[in-house]
Each structure stands twice: as structure tokens, then as C-alpha cells.
Amino acid sequence: MxxxxxxxxxxxxxxxxxxxxxxxxxxxxxxxxxxxxxxxxxxxxxxxxxxxxxxxxxxxxxxxxxxxxxxxxxxxxxxxxxxxxxxxxxxxxxxxxxxxxxxxxxxxxxxxxxxxxxxxxxxxxxxxxxxxxxxxxxxxxxxxxxxxxxxxxxxxxARFVLTHDSARVPDPPRSMAALLDWARAHPGRFTHPAVSNFMGATFLKQALIELTPDPAVLASEATDEVFAAATAPLWAWYDELRPLLWRQGETFPENESVLQQMLNDGEVDFAMAFDPAAAAAAVAQGLLPETVRSYAPEGGSIGxxxxxxxxxxxxxxxxxxxxxxxxxxxxxxxxxxxxxxxxxxxxxxxxxxxxxxxxxxxxxxxxxxxxGNEALGPTLNEPHPSWMVRIAEEWARRYTR
CATH class of the missing domain: 3.40.190.10 (Periplasmic binding protein-like II)
Structure with missing residues (x-):
């Protein structure tokens, strides 16, 4: 049997x-x-x-x-x-x-x-x-x-990972602060999916966890007072990052699949996924070059x-x-x-x-x-669902016309 x-x-x-x-x-x-x-x-x-x-x-x-x-x-x-x-x-x-x-x-x-x-x-x-x-x-x-x-x-x-082509970016940034520095040196070579899409909102949540003064508050509902204080560093960071994005942050790929194709086409140097094996599977199918690698930020990633x-x-x-x-x-x-x-x-x-x-x-x-699991580092807990909703709404209010 x-x-x-x-x-x-x-x-x-x-x-x-x-x-x-x-x-x-x-x-x-x-x-x-x-x-x-x-x-x-x-x-x-x-x-x-x-x-x-x-x-x-x-x-x-x-x-x-x-x-x-x-x-x-x-x-x-x-x-x-x-x-x-x-x-x-x-x-x-x-x-x-x-x-x-x-x-x-x-x-x-x-x-x-x-x-x-x-x-x-x-x-x-x-x-x-x-x-x-x-x-x-x-x-x-x-x-x-x-x-x-x-x-x-x-x-x-699922775990959040960034994906890069190691032939073009042999030493990728390992934190959101380092990503901003990298973007300053390579304007137009990074973007994220639209924030109305789950993957785009997850990218911002990952940045929020790294940048907020007290990540513990993210486990509870996002009240007006708590939300403003917790997200202030996120918006300050994003204000600097946005003009450095692909097409100056005026438009965004619809989802992670579109972003992956952009990476394959050489239009950008990074993609992202909520699946650590997504890039490996894409390489196996000939959808990404063999030099592509996925990694989690130094302090771990949302899972x-x-x-x-x-x-x-x-x-x-x-x-x-x-x-x-x-x-x-x-x-x-x-x-x-x-x-x-x-x-x-x-x-x-x-x-x-x-x-x-x-x-x-x-x-x-x-x-x-x-x-591997060791390379992914610790799994960071998802914030309370209210944070994702409010981040998407606040992003739209700040950055869409």
C-alpha cells in the first residue's frame, strides 16, 4: 500500500x-x-x-x-x-x-x-x-x-518575502530603512502592488511593524489616537520613498503577479510575495531567471x-x-x-x-x-484587521487624487 x-x-x-x-x-x-x-x-x-x-x-x-x-x-x-x-x-x-x-x-x-x-x-x-x-x-x-x-x-x-535578481542586486537591503537608502541610489527600480490589493497593503504593514515606536499596539484595534501615533513614522518614510518608486509612485502594478512579470522583464529589480516559495516555483516554470532569490527582512517578516x-x-x-x-x-x-x-x-x-x-x-x-526557515527568521504577527483597513484608507487619502 x-x-x-x-x-x-x-x-x-x-x-x-x-x-x-x-x-x-x-x-x-x-x-x-x-x-x-x-x-x-x-x-x-x-x-x-x-x-x-x-x-x-x-x-x-x-x-x-x-x-x-x-x-x-x-x-x-x-x-x-x-x-x-x-x-x-x-x-x-x-x-x-x-x-x-x-x-x-x-x-x-x-x-x-x-x-x-x-x-x-x-x-x-x-x-x-x-x-x-x-x-x-x-x-x-x-x-x-x-x-x-x-x-x-x-x-x-504564508510569509512576506522580497524577491530580487541577484545578478542585478547582489546585496539587497535588509530593512525598510535600508530600502529607502537603496531607492535613493536607484530611483525608479522599486515599486509595490497597488495598496488596494492585499499584497500592496501587506508591504505597508511590514514597513509599519519595523518603523512604529511600539509594535505591541498593533495587536489591538486601531483607534484614531493610537493609529495616528503609530503610523506617523510610516508616512514620513513613505513620503520620501514614493517619488523614488517606478514612475515616481504615480501608478502601481495591479497585483504581485504583474510585479513579478515586471521583475522578469527587467523593468524593476524587486518583486514581493506572501509565499516564500513563489519565486522558486516561478524559476522552475521559466517565469523568472535562475538568478532570482527571495529573502525576509533582518528582523523577520509578517506571516x-x-x-x-x-x-x-x-x-x-x-x-x-x-x-x-x-x-x-x-x-x-x-x-x-x-x-x-x-x-x-x-x-x-x-x-x-x-x-x-x-x-x-x-x-x-x-x-x-x-x-529555508532559518533564513526567513522569526514570524511577525499580523496586526489586528482594523490596521490593514485603516492603512489602505489613509494611503488613498494621502496619495491619490
Whole structure:
């Protein structure tokens, strides 16, 4: 029996044992039976072709093994799906909703949680959840400082990284202050995605964490008084940086994919991503030169876990649970971490994996463009969701006409 076959039997074994060792006979079997034949409308960002192909692969695997199909509803912004659920609730559509599963984080999760728009808690009913670190306060149970309380299930790990072409920039700046110095010496060779895009806002959050006098305040809601004091150094820094950006900071690439293409074309010397393996995967696909490298700033970088959530009125909640459970399968996580496939770091706790599973991860292909965990340094916690919202609004007020 091969490793994947073993992994596929584990949910049935774990279901019989139950998450806490008590018998829960038939509970997961009931979910599997109800899910068979369902099509799960997974609303997920569609701006990355690697992710799109991975979701398509997952759909084929699920259809073959569980009779569950995935219809990938490609979003340009997660808020599109949230707005749809809000509209359905306002119209009294409390069942048979159009959204079954959402790739979600941060402010969007907080909004749905506060409005009672989520089904659950369901995480602890997933057999594969036992591969997660479910201790209090673990990253698998916190989303941008907000406790998930089982209303979300992790599926991929993210870290902010800068990407550069080492042939053109052999010694890149290792802090935001150093980046400003570099930009002064190389005007027009750096930019970031539009701040209305998640990646552009994340770049500013990374700068904020480095530059603010007291990063501890970022864990709480951004009140008017606290926001002004905490962001003053950020805006002073950005006021100097903006005219040094590509096209003098008057226009910005739409997203990180466009910025990556600009790096490949030699139009700029840096790109950025929320996936440490993004550049390595792009090199493997011939989308970036082999001299490209990714790194985190000296003090570490923002990191978080991407989650999936099920709306309260999902038409196919059983199928959505089967998809969420499949995404936590060790074999699925190894497939996702393969830089030739997706290159997304695993959300699983290595201490909870058996020897075969750990060996499968150890055998994955590597690349000079792929930074190791040690090189990435510490993971910096995401600020409270309110900071991202207010930073984007304040940036627009200051720098758009």
C-alpha cells in the first residue's frame, strides 16, 4: 500500500477513535455519504495560476475518491464573496446559499464572524485536524489576532518575502530603512502592488511593524489616537520613498503577479510575495531567471495561515467539510509544498506526522531561490484587521487624487 493510500485511510481510523479518543462512530461517514455527488462552490482568489491549477487538481482527486466536485469561483477580492453572503442574508436566503467555501483571512473573517455568517465550529470535526497544533493561541487557531474558534480550517502557510535578481542586486537591503537608502541610489527600480490589493497593503504593514515606536499596539484595534501615533513614522518614510518608486509612485502594478512579470522583464529589480516559495516555483516554470532569490527582512517578516470557512447558509456544507479535510491531508500538504506544484509551506505540525510523512516532505525538490526557515527568521504577527483597513484608507487619502 502506498503512502497516499495510507493517508486516505486515516480519516476513517481517526473518525472511529474520535478527536479526543471517545467513539464517534459514523459521524464522519455520515458527512462523506451526504457529500457524495455535491459540487462545492469554492470562492477563492483567482489571481495566481499555480493556485488555480492546485485547486483544479484537488477537485479531480476529490471527485475520484469522494464523489465531491469543486467549482472554483475565481475572485479578485475576497470581499466579493463576503458581500454575496451578506446580500443573501438580507434577502432571507438562510439556506441553499451560493457560496459553499471561502478562502478567507483577516478583516473578511472578522466581518463574517461578527455578523454571524459562518457555519460551525467545524474544524474539530475534521479527522485530519489532529495533524494541526491545536494548543491555545497557536497559529492554526488565530487569524490576524482574532481567535477562529473552529470556524475556519487552515490550508496554507504564508510569509512576506522580497524577491530580487541577484545578478542585478547582489546585496539587497535588509530593512525598510535600508530600502529607502537603496531607492535613493536607484530611483525608479522599486515599486509595490497597488495598496488596494492585499499584497500592496501587506508591504505597508511590514514597513509599519519595523518603523512604529511600539509594535505591541498593533495587536489591538486601531483607534484614531493610537493609529495616528503609530503610523506617523510610516508616512514620513513613505513620503520620501514614493517619488523614488517606478514612475515616481504615480501608478502601481495591479497585483504581485504583474510585479513579478515586471521583475522578469527587467523593468524593476524587486518583486514581493506572501509565499516564500513563489519565486522558486516561478524559476522552475521559466517565469523568472535562475538568478532570482527571495529573502525576509533582518528582523523577520509578517506571516499567517490562510484559512477556508463555510458560510452559515452553504448549500453543500458536507462537501465543503470534505474539501477542508482533504486540504489537511499530509499527502495533500506535501503536494502543495512541492515547488514544482504550488510551493506553499505546510500548515501541519511536523511533530504530529509519522516517519513516512516527514520523509515525504524531506524529499521535496528544493531551489536556490527558496529560503529555508532559518533564513526567513522569526514570524511577525499580523496586526489586528482594523490596521490593514485603516492603512489602505489613509494611503488613498494621502496619495491619490
Amino acid at each position: 502506498n503512502r497516499r493510500s495510507v493517508f486516505r485511510l486515516l480519516p476513517l481510523i481517526l473518525c472511529a477513535l474520535g478527536a479526543g479518543g471517545a467513539a464517534r462512530a459514523g459521524s464522519w461517514d455520515d458527512v462523506l455519504a451526504a457529500a457524495r455527488g455535491q459540487t462545492v462552490y469554492w470562492n477563492a482568489w483567482g489571481g495566481d495560476e499555480r493556485t488555480n491549477r492546485f485547486i483544479a487538481w484537488a477537485g479531480r482527486e476529490l471527485e475520484r475518491d469522494y464523489g465531491v466536485s469543486i467549482a472554483h469561483v475565481k475572485l479578485s477580492d475576497t470581499a466579493e464573496a463576503v458581500t454575496r453572503v451578506i446580500a443573501e442574508k438580507a434577502a432571507g436566503r438562510d439556506a441553499d446559499g451560493s457560496v459553499d467555501l471561502i478562502w478567507i483571512n483577516g478583516a473578511n473573517f472578522l466581518s463574517m464572524k461578527e455578523k454571524g455568517l459562518l457555519y460551525g465550529p467545524f474544524l474539530f470535526d475534521l479527522p485530519n485536524a489532529r495533524y494541526l497544533d491545536l494548543s491555545e493561541g497557536s497559529a492554526a487557531l488565530v487569524d490576524f489576532t482574532v481567535p477562529t474558534e473552529g470556524y475556519e480550517s487552515p490550508w496554507r502557510l 499567517n495561515i490562510s484559512f477556508v470557512a463555510i458560510p452559515y447558509n452553504a448549500a453543500h456544507r458536507e462537501g465543503a467539510m470534505v474539501v477542508a479535510n482533504f486540504l489537511l491531508d499530509p499527502a495533500t500538504q506535501a503536494q502543495a509544498q512541492n515547488i514544482e506544484v504550488l510551493g506553499s509551506f505546510s500548515v501541519l505540525d511536523p511533530a504530529k506526522l509519522d516517519a513516512d510523512a516527514r520523509a515525504a516532505f524531506a524529499a521535496l525538490p528544493s531551489s536556490p531561490a527558496l529560503p
